[in-house]
Amino acid sequence: MAAVMRLFAFIAIVISVIVSAGLMACTIAAIDGRATADGRPLLWKNRDVGNPDQKFNYFAPILNGGRLTRGYLGNYYSTDTTRIYMGVNDAGFGIVNSDSYNLDDSLTAGIDDGTLMRLALEICTKLEEFEGLLDSTSALGRVDCWNFGVFDSCGRAAIYECGNRHWIAYYAGQDSDGILVRANYSLSGGARRTGEMRVKRAEEIFESHSKEELSASFILARLPRDLANEYADPYPLPYMGTQPDGAPGYIWAGSTINNVRTNSAAVIRGVTLGESPRFSTLLAILGTPVLSLAFPLWIGAANVPIYLNSDTTAPMVQIIGGRLPHLYNCDTLRSYLDSRYLLDSEGIGVYTYTLPLERWGMAQADSYQTGWRMNPPSQIDISLAQWRVARRLFNCFLIGTPGEAMNQPIAETDKDF
Numbered sequence: 001m002a003a004v005m006r007l008f009a010f011i012a013i014v015i016s017v018i019v020s021a022g023l024m025a026c027t028i029a030a031i032d033g034r035a036t037a038d039g040r041p042l043l044w045k046n047r048d049v050g051n052p053d054q055k056f057n058y059f060a061p062i063l064n065g066g067r068l069t070r071g072y073l074g075n076y077y078s079t080d081t082t083r084i085y086m087g088v089n090d091a092g093f094g095i096v097n098s099d100s101y102n103l104d105d106s107l108t109a110g111i112d113d114g115t116l117m118r119l120a121l122e123i124c125t126k127l128e129e130f131e132g133l134l135d136s137t138s139a140l141g142r143v144d145c146w147n148f149g150v151f152d153s154c155g156r157a158a159i160y161e162c163g164n165r166h167w168i169a170y171y172a173g174q175d176s177d178g179i180l181v182r183a184n185y186s187l188s189g190g191a192r193r194t195g196e197m198r199v200k201r202a203e204e205i206f207e208s209h210s211k212e213e214l215s216a217s218f219i220l221a222r223l224p225r226d227l228a229n230e231y232a233d234p235y236p237l238p239y240m241g242t243q244p245d246g247a248p249g250y251i252w253a254g255s256t257i258n259n260v261r262t263n264s265a266a267v268i269r270g271v272t273l274g275e276s277p278r279f280s281t282l283l284a285i286l287g288t289p290v291l292s293l294a295f296p297l298w299i300g301a302a303n304v305p306i307y308l309n310s311d312t313t314a315p316m317v318q319i320i321g322g323r324l325p326h327l328y329n330c331d332t333l334r335s336y337l338d339s340r341y342l343l344d345s346e347g348i349g350v351y352t353y354t355l356p357l358e359r360w361g362m363a364q365a366d367s368y369q370t371g372w373r374m375n376p377p378s379q380i381d382i383s384l385a386q387w388r389v390a391r392r393l394f395n396c397f398l399i400g401t402p403g404e405a406m407n408q409p410i411a412e413t414d415k416d417f
Contacts, residue, residue: 025049026098027183027198027257028147029206029219032171033155033272035178037215041151041270044219045086045096046289048261052317053078056284056297056308059121061090069122073282073297073304075264076114078313083114084121086266090299091125092153092277094268098182102189103145105164110141117148126152134160134167141165145189147182151270153277161186179206179214198257201228216269216283217362221355224265224289226257227339237351239339250336253328258289260328260335265289276300278382279369283362284308287320290342291327291350293358293397295390296365301383305390319398323350356402357393364389 025048033041047054055078061071074087088094095117116137124130130150142164151157157172159180168188172180181202183195205222206214227234231243234251242248253260265285271277278300285292286308297304307315327337343349368385377385396403 028096028098028149029181030149030157030159030172032157032173032178037212039272041155041157043094043096043149043268046262047264052263054264055314056304058303072121084118087121088268088280088282089121092271092280093124094151095120096149097146099184100145100147100186101194102185102192103163105145107141107143107164110143111137112143113146127156138165153271161188197255216267219267220294227251229255237343238345246336249340251339253337254335262288286316291320291323293354298382301386302379307394353400353402357396361389361393
């Protein structure tokens, strides 16, 4: 508990610096299934908020007003399960969002984004049903303005720009490359474009790919941890340059995609036409992505490993909290991260174990899913597979090594809870 309190105190100091610099929140993308290598739609979100105490959980169907809700995986603050901020449900419907600051709307009462997203996950199966939900909340009033990224089991994806009482849709399938990116402004809004640098950087990365490369693995490898800013593209690491007011090797994390407020992220992969929505996958990252790694979660498992959800602070949050002061290790410049902690000139650093582990986890997830298409699994089968991968990822992450075992097939001894 003392370590957790130190984490929160440290985060509070960091955030106070960045908020004063005017940093806002979240970067998202919605990608149509026709634009991806495997035909599955994709969503991505870096969640930039001040509170690191977050979890991922599975929420089982419940009776609500005589109607059975959908089961879903979702991200939330650990003290409030009524508001969800990214997720996917058992109908293959996924959703993410970002705040929008140029729609010039403001209400003092109405539905908030976390509640709206929970409702969407509970009831929606198709884009049209989400649009109906937006119509109903337009009448009620939305307390703020947001961009919502959504996909459904038909492989369609869209961005919805939502003011207090109106919304406009942008369908990814009608875009030239099938990819829509947003930060903290709406194309239908005014001239203020908060986070435009993050949007341009993400679009630049997407434009560097071919359709054959665009996948959940591609997004994980290129986007959630990106540290390019107005001063430099620091890649390939180690970064040896100097940025204004910073020491050599330090990167100002005020305008980067992975910035000082990024406390969780996810890539959500949908399904192709005819594929079971049970295989919808949420690749969940708790903690700042540069220190963390993605855990594959399947809606068909109907649970989440304890590493991302426990009765107290999630273990991944606790561990990253202990490592965070090594990343932001300059007492007077807490908005500057030490890129050498990630990878230094000796080839030592966090990336020597997190990136190989994440690639291994994705390869395992893809291997399981390929087999399941030929031999449909039970809920227990999916849950066991999820646990095997998660346990090895966590154990290797905990000791800070990819481990020789990472390169070995999962053994029979890994099958027990």
